[in-house]
């Protein structure tokens with residue numbers, strides 16, 4: 001299991017993480033990315049790498 005946290009202060013809603021996530025963890029809600037299916041996360045960290053704003057933290061739990 002992985003914990004996926006978005007820093008909403010940093011997120012600009014550019015949808016890069018939504019595009020890159022292989023298991024559709026994210027949805028855009030009110031201009032921010034929300035990890036609505038975090039239980040599906042496989043910990044690949046593609047979203048962390050693609051985010052230009054360092055808004056995403058993924059940690060194993």
Ligand code: SF4
Pocket residue numbers: 002004020021022023024025040041042043044045046047048058
């Ligand atoms: S770490 Fe990988 S699987 Fe998990 S939310 Fe990010 S892109 Fe999706």
